[in-house]
Amino acid sequence: GNSVTQMEGPVTLSEEAFLTINCTYTATGYPSLFWYVQYPGEGLQLLLKATKADDKGSNKGFEATYRKETTSFHLEKGSVQVSDSAVYFCALSVSSNDYKLSFGAGTTVTVRA
Amino acid sequence: NAGVTQTPKFQVLKTGQSMTLQCAQDMNHEYMSWYRQDPGMGLRLIHYSVGAGITDQGEVPNGYNVSRSTTEDFPLRLLSAAPSQTSVYFCASSYSNSKSKAGYTFGSGTRLTVV
Numbered sequence: 001g002n003s004v005t006q007m008e009g010p011v012t013l014s015e016e017a018f019l020t021i022n023c024t025y026t027a028t029g030y031p032s033l034f035w036y037v038q039y040p041g042e043g044l045q046l047l048l049k050a051t052k053a054d055d056k057g058s059n060k061g062f063e064a065t066y067r068k069e070t071t072s073f074h075l076e077k078g079s080v081q082v083s084d085s086a087v088y089f090c091a092l093s094v095s096s097n098d099y100k101l102s103f104g105a106g107t108t109v110t111v112r113a
Numbered sequence: 114n115a116g117v118t119q120t121p122k123f124q125v126l127k128t129g130q131s132m133t134l135q136c137a138q139d140m141n142h143e144y145m146s147w148y149r150q151d152p153g154m155g156l157r158l159i160h161y162s163v164g165a166g167i168t169d170q171g172e173v174p175n176g177y178n179v180s181r182s183t184t185e186d187f188p189l190r191l192l193s194a195a196p197s198q199t200s201v202y203f204c205a206s207s208y209s210n211s212k213s214k215a216g217y218t219f220g221s222g223t224r225l226t227v228v
Contacts, residue, residue: 004155036216036219042222043117043203043219043221043222044156044203044205044217044219045219046217049216089155089156100146100158100161100171101148101158103155103156104155105153105155106153
């Protein structure tokens, strides 16, 4: 089956620190990969995506590269801000079932001033 | 504003009561889904629909019913609420396969407590 494993949190950082959240996946076929972000009290928002191997998704200073050889899609940001405090979810969808998203457990990130 | 609208935002039920969580989208998306979010478990798919009149089960369908009579609406019914159904529920919608790489649009959630 399809599954996503992401690093457990919580993660606490100081402002301007470097953030990495690891995500690995197991999937049949050729999945599309996503990072979603959930700010406190809100629903999930798409942060970035990649649809094929070696694609790099980027948005708001965050980046993630689709690595087929290591089945990974790690999220990185070079300099975090307090406003980046949120829960981050890695997710995938397999091309034959695009309407089904499989999510990781989520990683809570807290950035302190 | 265009998007996915969920009501209510908060609800407390007694064990055995029934209720319907409402979800509506105005983006003409074909696909709609219901997820529940529980601590340490991410989001799990309850039911989904690929178009009006078509629904199917996800990972955790027991205790829930859905219907899709229109493209816009996808209500989730709890038949007889149990404490195990205490969770945050999210509705999400998306275009069909060829466009779904843009990802889902999520509602803001319904926080349900069953006592």
